[in-house]
Amino acid sequence: QQQVKQSPQSLIVQKGGISIINCAYENTAFDYFPWYQQFPGKGPALLIAIRPDVSEKKEGRFTISFNKSAKQFSLHIMDSQPGDSATYFCAASSFGGYQKVTFGTGTKLQVIP
Amino acid sequence: SAVISQKPSRDICQRGTSLTIQCQVDSQVTMMFWYRQQPGQSLTLIATANQGSEATYESGFVIDKFPISRPNLTFSTLTVSNMSPEDSSIYLCSINRGTDTQYFGPGTRLTVL
Numbered sequence: 001q002q003q004v005k006q007s008p009q010s011l012i013v014q015k016g017g018i019s020i021i022n023c024a025y026e027n028t029a030f031d032y033f034p035w036y037q038q039f040p041g042k043g044p045a046l047l048i049a050i051r052p053d054v055s056e057k058k059e060g061r062f063t064i065s066f067n068k069s070a071k072q073f074s075l076h077i078m079d080s081q082p083g084d085s086a087t088y089f090c091a092a093s094s095f096g097g098y099q100k101v102t103f104g105t106g107t108k109l110q111v112i113p
Numbered sequence: 114s115a116v117i118s119q120k121p122s123r124d125i126c127q128r129g130t131s132l133t134i135q136c137q138v139d140s141q142v143t144m145m146f147w148y149r150q151q152p153g154q155s156l157t158l159i160a161t162a163n164q165g166s167e168a169t170y171e172s173g174f175v176i177d178k179f180p181i182s183r184p185n186l187t188f189s190t191l192t193v194s195n196m197s198p199e200d201s202s203i204y205l206c207s208i209n210r211g212t213d214t215q216y217f218g219p220g221t222r223l224t225v226l
Contacts, residue, residue: 043217103156
């Protein structure tokens with residue numbers, strides 16, 4: 001019930017291409033869906049987040065698509081760059097006084113020149 | 114954003130010893146969170162630390178193994194006790210800023226021999 005399933009586990013994309021990472025959840029109480037980016041040796045950093053009242057959110061080259069009925073959401077990275085090479089985690093939480101966050105399993109993205 | 118620092122950034126320890134990890138935040142926060150990230154894995158919440166009260170531990174984590182202190186609103190420590198090689202992980206502290214956003218420290222990379 002509390003799991004967030006993430007795919008693929010790893011992804012190789014050509015520079016300039018589109019990177020797509022998918023996540024699915026079961027708990028309908030989740031109401032906040034952030035994506036985190038983690039570089040080696042660093043802590044995860046918030047990249048972009050969405051609430052279920054919208055179907056899409058775009059920030060620069062990063063877009064979250066959200067399908068509430070399917071309980072799925074995805075991250076699209078447009079014009080992928082080698083600097084985007086990192087591990088990406090989707091997450092989900094429900095507001096209940098504080099945010100207890102459930103993380104996906106992570107996707108290691110490599111963008112090749 | 115938030116500025117979160119952790120000490121040490123990394124350590125190599127012998128089996129059976131203990132290590133205390135410090136987390137310092139640049140401003141007062143009600144709750145601090147401690148996560149474990151095993152090699153190549155996702156983030157798992159160890160416990161939530163409230164100032165002035167005992168930490169709340171997640172299933173699979175116990176106070177005897179991971180004692181936590183929260184002496185004030187900007188600082189917390191996590192001790193990994195009686196370490197074994199299975200405790201080799203990255204340990205991360207995090208905070209909530211605002212209602213939703215969770216920020217992470219840079220992590221402490223622990224290797225147990």
